[in-house]
Amino acid sequence: MNKLQLKSKLLLLSILPVFVIMSVAIGIIVTLENKAVEEEVTLYKERLIHERKSQLKDATTIAQHAVDGVIANNTNPSVALEKIRALLTPLRFANDRSGYFFLSTI
Numbered sequence: 137m138n139k140l141q142l143k144s145k146l147l148l149l150s151i152l153p154v155f156v157i158m159s160v161a162i163g164i165i166v167t168l169e170n171k172a173v174e175e176e177v178t179l180y181k182e183r184l185i186h187e188r189k190s191q192l193k194d195a196t197t198i199a200q201h202a203v204d205g206v207i208a209n210n211t212n213p214s215v216a217l218e219k220i221r222a223l224l225t226p227l228r229f230a231n232d233r234s235g236y237f238f239l240s241t242i
Contacts, residue, residue, distance in 0.1 A: 195229040199237050 203220050210216035220239055229235040 192229070192235070195235070196237075199224060199227060203239075 202223055206219045206223060207216050210219060217239070224237040224239060227237050
């Protein structure tokens with residue numbers, strides 16, 4: 137009976153270090169994977185923001201060129217302002233068409 141207990145103790149002593157090493161290795165792997173995922177999410181957000189800014193800049197440039205054309209073709213500022221308002225009012229941008237242009241000054 138004493139011999140069986142010794143076998144159990146030896147088995148436990150041989151399995152325990154393997155279990156500890158595996159637990160530490162899994163912990164390291166999980167930590168590294170979490171860090172990689174966080175970095176990927178940050179990079180994705182930065183790309184998305186850059187793309188959105190680029191799209192907004194393009195839409196603003198198009199609207200600016202249209203407004204410049206109206207101003208160039210109209211010498212009367214009040215007529216030009218009305219035409220610009222009529223031009224910008226229906227213009228929308230963004231996927232959900234929630235973006236709009238407004239005119240603060242000519």
